[in-house]
Amino acid sequence: MQAVVYGKQVVMHLLNSHQEKLQEIYLSKEIDKKFFFALKKACPNIIKVDNKKAQSLAKGGNHQGVLAKVELPLAVSLKEIKKAQKLLVLCGITDVGNIGGIFRSAYCLGMDGVILDFAKELAYEGIVRSSLGLMYDLPFSVMPNTLDLINELKTSGFLCLGTSMQGSSQAENLSLKKCALFLGSEHEGLSKKILAKMDVILSVKMRRDFDSLNVSVAAGILMDKIN
Numbered sequence: 001m002q003a004v005v006y007g008k009q010v011v012m013h014l015l016n017s018h019q020e021k022l023q024e025i026y027l028s029k030e031i032d033k034k035f036f037f038a039l040k041k042a043c044p045n046i047i048k049v050d051n052k053k054a055q056s057l058a059k060g061g062n063h064q065g066v067l068a069k070v071e072l073p074l075a076v077s078l079k080e081i082k083k084a085q086k087l088l089v090l091c092g093i094t095d096v097g098n099i100g101g102i103f104r105s106a107y108c109l110g111m112d113g114v115i116l117d118f119a120k121e122l123a124y125e126g127i128v129r130s131s132l133g134l135m136y137d138l139p140f141s142v143m144p145n146t147l148d149l150i151n152e153l154k155t156s157g158f159l160c161l162g163t164s165m166q167g168s169s170q171a172e173n174l175s176l177k178k179c180a181l182f183l184g185s186e187h188e189g190l191s192k193k194i195l196a197k198m199d200v201i202l203s204v205k206m207r208r209d210f211d212s213l214n215v216s217v218a219a220g221i222l223m224d225k226i227n
Contacts, residue, residue: 003070003124004069005125006057006068007062010128023043024047026046026069027066028053031065072128080141081141082153085177085179086179087158088102089180091117093184094185099116100131101219102215103138105220106219113140117143157178159176160198163201164203165189182198202222
């Protein structure tokens with residue numbers, strides 16, 4: 001499946017690491033000559049467009065004058081991703097900005113893969129953009145039924161870690177060689193059914209009296225704790 005992504009950082013990352021995914025480049029303004037020739041070498045199909053066309057392709061987003069038609073990343077099978085040691089499972093998180101931020105943190109903090117609970121490929125376009133292209137670098141799988149997924153992971157030897165404001169366990173005291181960290185949405189968190197099947201419930205220790213963190217921020221803190 002193809003889609004248009006935009007922004008210098010995303011396109012630069014694809015240029016440096018995933019040239020084979022570039023199908024066409026769209027430019028709406030003059031860019032650095034070195035950058036232009038690197039793009040031209042990687043993808044001969046460079047098309048100059050006016051700003052109105054660029055805005056349309058970017059659906060109103062801040063394209064910085066650089067856009068690209070790309071082949072979107074493909075999910076791997078559950079069998080394949082279970083070969084990993086440390087997984088992140090996103091439950092009910094639908095905001096592509098948050099998911100992209102989580103992919104960036106997961107990649108930088110040493111997670112081996114991400115499991116999503118939805119299969120809307122149209123959302124991948126936004127995740128590629130908000131992850132600055134790192135969605136291509138971290139294996140991901142899709143498993144809509146989280147309860148079945150928990151059973152699969154436990155059978156494969158994973159310690160399942162839930163997250164909740166009421167959690168009490170400290171990650172530092174656990175043996176976490178093979179584990180899956182489950183994160184719920186900001187508003188709902190993980191459901192009671194999911195929490196009941198977790199081996200351990202973790203939480204972020206708050207220093208002040210406030211009961212909410214952005215899910216991508218909380219994800220980064222917790223991933224750092226288990227790595």
